[in-house]
Amino acid sequence: MFIVKAITNRILQVWKYTGGLFALIFFSVRDYLFERKGRHLVHSIITSQIYFTGNKAITIISTVAFTLGAITVIQLFSRLSSVGAVEYMGVILNVVIIRELGPLITAFVVIARSGSAISAEIATMMVTDEISAIEMQGINTLKIIVFPRIAGVTISLIMLSIYFITLGLTGAFIIGNLYSGLTFDTFQKYMLNSIGFLDILASIMKSAVFGLFIAAIPIYYGFQAFTYTQIPQVTTKAVVSSIFTLFVLDILITLMFSL
């Protein structure tokens, strides 16, 4: 009986959490699209969010992307050349950098930097009554708190992901050239020509979906804080939950594009 109750409670919790996330995304987007009031204010907050999430993450993303591209090409070249399969390097680089690790690592960096910050920021605003103060001015918090963060993080993640892929491939070419004399023609033949429209679409779609959820999850948890001691708790929960959700979504989208 106890087990049944525990399972039922867990299912209800997951249902409430999932429903809460979808409601945050759906209602904030709806309110933005159908209510013109305060839109210029929303746009300026989105711009700040993009600056914070996107621009401020460029250094770390550049380092990780370039290094990953370089490491991958060194490892692949030494392994594949020993078995005479260098022509597969492009396909593997495509899968590693464009389809999988580009969106995934970018999302990790954004969770670590912005996800935790968003959660702590909203939790603090909850505890200090700042959210209530905004509501008490007849201002829709879904529109000026939730939507700009979701939009800002999603746009940033797509842009950072494209930047990551570009820099990853550049790193791969430069190090490939220095390490093994890889020419641009060879790189283009084996690597660039193996990139199809579906690869780009899968990568952008992953980034967009990741962006929606890794913004919505910290916001959701941020709104659960009512005392100062809950701020670090909800921030930790937000990061852990974002990482878990990231992998679940990655599997789902990868399966979708593999069918």
Next chain:
Amino acid sequence: MSEIVLDNVGLVSNSTQILENINETIFRGELYCILGTSGSGKSTLLKVINGLLIEIEGKVIVQGKSIYNYSPKEMLNYHNRCGFVFQTSALISNMTVFDNLALCFQYHTNLTKIEIFEKIEPHLAYFDVDTTILEQRPAFLSNGEKQIFGIIRALLRDPEYRFWDQPLSSLDHIYQNRVQKLIEKSRDEGKTTILVSNHPKYALKVADRIGILHQGRLIASETPRVIKKTKDSIIKRLIQS
């Protein structure tokens, strides 16, 4: 004419009964003061009246409808007619003071920055506030300064309902006098005003009616004259403090 009706209002948080069976009617244009010891639920009750807390017991009826049954749009309209002075001032910490004051105008209107400043200026003048402070973030202000800006923000749009949560607590006596005049002005202008106060003498002087909260229960709701004559030891101790 009744304006705000509390019908069996209660609130349980973390298995603790914060508010219990509160029944009260606040009339239009009335200045209603809530007194009580620390932790008696005064600020919580004010938040409940404004729909800021969810999952309450009972009903808070404003103009014939329970606010907890309001649609999000109705709630925004209700809040748009309210001014709430928070005990902690609740200025948005990642905005400058000016942006805090301008936020409601930026959201609800298309006024330019200069036009917004013209709306704010008389309030700043009333409190003799140096305008250079407007570009500061709230973190760099004293608690008293934050409280002043919290009050200005609440009154900027000349709201119909005014809720004051211990507005005098962080202020020196000069500012206390000015804020007290603003509270009295609200009453004189016929605005429905609820004041949560820890200054019983002031409440007895200005209130139309006083509600006494004790351990989450409304133990008295009378005019100051009746409250002064009470023989209840809890109330006596409270108003003599």
